[in-house]
Amino acid sequence: MKTKMKMKTKMCGLWSLPEEVAMKCLALPQISRADLAALAIASKEHRSLIVSPDYRLLRFQMRCLEPNIYVWLHILPEPTPQWFILNPVHRRLKPIHLKPDKAPPESSSAFVLRSFGVFVIGGLVNGKPTSDVSFFDCFDHTWHPLPPMKMPRASASANMINRKMYVLGGCGDVADSSNWAEVFDLDTQTWEFLSVTSSTTMKIPLSIQQSVLMRQKNEVYAVGEDGQSFSFSPSDKSISNGVADSKPGYRTEWCWIGGFLFCGSTRGKILWCSPYELNWTEVKGLDELSEYDISQICRKSEKTKNIVAFWNSSSLGSDTLELWSAEISLELRHPHELWGKIEWSGPVFKLDPLSHSYGIKLLYAASIYA
Structure with missing residues (x-):
């Protein structure tokens, strides 16, 4: 047996x-x-x-997640953008290969950071606004579709307040006080329109150029397509006029660092100002960037006040197009004088000259803990 x-x-x-x-x-x-x-x-x-x-x-x-710079690039003429992660050792962008259920928007999306990922809200698909919303999980590099918005939107503003995501504008000529804003509840996974009132005679802005969440007051501060700033308060669902921009012109997306607003501009300028004033001042000491237009800036991590800047550059004597980056440390030497020091700079992505690609469009960059 x-x-x-x-x-x-x-x-x-x-x-x-x-x-x-x-x-x-x-x-x-x-x-x-x-x-x-x-x-x-x-x-x-x-x-x-x-x-x-x-x-x-x-x-x-346990606060053990590591900050990594994630970048969303559109390599033209490819139909869809692609996520990259900035390798901290080799200082090169490494592509993240994903297979989303549907093609992500080509541009004009709104972005919201949340824990170890980022929400991608609306944008343009085949040149038309979409109501699609997705969450990109930076821990395991996967897409997760969410319920779509009630309105297709492009060039909108989106911010998270108390587990609710507020989306403003971006719905074109059909916008009115009843559909201009909507809110997504993370707990119930549902969208609702917000009926917005104006405390002044200001016209509701159709598109949003810039926006930032002012955490002290839990309200959104933004700039419309006409350059006029305004504030939106979710508590009373109202909008009101803000101050005019002291130096209107080209601006990258606003970045909130250490109690100040930052943005990139032309000729290598990085600008900063105190909240609610929009009295922009140039960060000094960055003359070597003067030949380039800054396309995006972001904070390196929550533990430092260093910023990371990106810009497009063509190699000398070559048709090769490169995306460059620089890490910049900041020092406040005077209440109204901020200096920057370039800790490192160099190319992080280069187009293959033998490929059919002809352009690099940086859509979004952020430091995300994953």
């Missing part, structure tokens, strides 16, 4: 510990994202633990 031998697998290493303890060990700040990737390749068990929502939440709560 044959007897069946039952083989027992001896547990060792992390798997000899309770799952809760093993998870906390892997969530320690000493464990880098590269280490986690190596573990995921080496062991299916480790991978299943690392990609679990519980592990991600634990690492987020």
